[in-house]
Amino acid sequence: MGDLEYIAKSCKEDKRLLKILKDVANMTKEEKEEFSRKVRSYFMDKNSEEDSQAYRFFKIVLENNNAERILKILGDD
Secondary structure, three states: OOHHHHHHHHHHHOHHHHHHHHHHHOOOHHHHHHHHHHHHHHHOOOOOHHHHHHHHHHHHHHOOOHHHHHHHHHOOO
16 A cells, blocks of 8 residues: 555544645645645654654655645545
């Protein structure tokens, strides 16, 4: 299972993740860039496994049009 499919599955199981995903999908390119900077800054000194997983989630959904792609996988575009 690829990252996008894994995140889609996780979003089906956790509605909070789905809300975040939808919020990111609705951001402009500039908003995504700003949010990405904030995410990197927040996770800079975090090193727990949970923090690493959260950072990876945000990194993936903020790349390219991945948030939109995941919504399409979910059939929720």
